[in-house]
Amino acid sequence: AKIKQVEFVKSSGRAKDCPKDHRPEFAILGRSNVGKSSLINSLVRKKEVALTSKKPGKTQLINHFLVNKSWYMVDLPGYGFAKTSEAARMDWSSFTKGYFLNRNSLVAVLLLVDASVPPQKIDLDCANWLGRNNIPITFVFTKCDKTKGSKGKRPDENVRDFQELIRQNYRQHPPPWIMTSSVTGLGRDELLLHMSQLRNY
Ligand code: GTP
Numbered sequence: 001a002k003i004k005q006v007e008f009v010k011s012s013g014r015a016k017d018c019p020k021d022h023r024p025e026f027a028i029l030g031r032s033n034v035g036k037s038s039l040i041n042s043l044v045r046k047k048e049v050a051l052t053s054k055k056p057g058k059t060q061l062i063n064h065f066l067v068n069k070s071w072y073m074v075d076l077p078g079y080g081f082a083k084t085s086e087a088a089r090m091d092w093s094s095f096t097k098g099y100f101l102n103r104n105s106l107v108a109v110l111l112l113v114d115a116s117v118p119p120q121k122i123d124l125d126c127a128n129w130l131g132r133n134n135i136p137i138t139f140v141f142t143k144c145d146k147t148k149g150s151k152g153k154r155p156d157e158n159v160r161d162f163q164e165l166i167r168q169n170y171r172q173h174p175p176p177w178i179m180t181s182s183v184t185g186l187g188r189d190e191l192l193l194h195m196s197q198l199r200n201y
């Protein structure tokens with residue numbers, strides 16, 4: 001499950017332009033500031049994998065990173081920016097939906113959810129949309145090292161609340177989930193192992 005090598009392959013403006021070699025891939029999705037770049041850097045054990053210079057809300061591209069010359073990690077535009085207009089949101093959704101609905105080599109979406117805040121509607125909506133479209137997801141809770149979140153709840157309490165809402169709404173079996181911290185490295189090995197297991201199914 002070790003990551004030995006990572007190379008940036010390309011940025012694509014449309015699902016159609018993504019690499020066509022059918023290697024298995026994992027999409028990394030979540031709100032801006034949820035810790036996407038940090039998670040990728042933590043998995044790769046490098047400070048910069050060319051992802052950290054992105055400005056919040058500015059990423060409009062699908063970025064493919066080839067890992068160990070055998071599978072892809074895909075960085076997607078974040079959602080839920082406070083300053084994003086409704087029109088821009090619609091753009092995001094048609095663009096990203098095109099990717100999700102047409103990408104046969106997609107093994108799973110890693111849906112990043114900030115464990116330091118209470119459940120957010122936009123994350124639940126996103127999970128439900130993916131579920132309705134039969135796209136497999138794994139919840140990756142980020143920032144689990146934070147001792148206290150905004151409303152005074154601990155990360156494990158926020159995660160429990162989120163899981164409860166998912167159980168109520170989700171039409172399939174509740175997806176697997178992993179608690180992580182890119183500060184302490186919590187969940188790193190578990191997530192890598194999980195991804196290697198999914199690739200081999
Ligand atoms: P965009 O690029 O804007 O979409 O954000 P992002 O999802 O890539 O988030 P990024 O990795 O840039 O992290 C956002 C902020 O959260 C940074 O200040 C990070 O240092 C912090 N952060 C990310 N992961 C963790 C974590 O596991 N624990 C803590 N305490 N902070 C984190």
Ligand code: MG
Nearest residue numbers: 036037051054
């Ligand atoms: Mg980022």
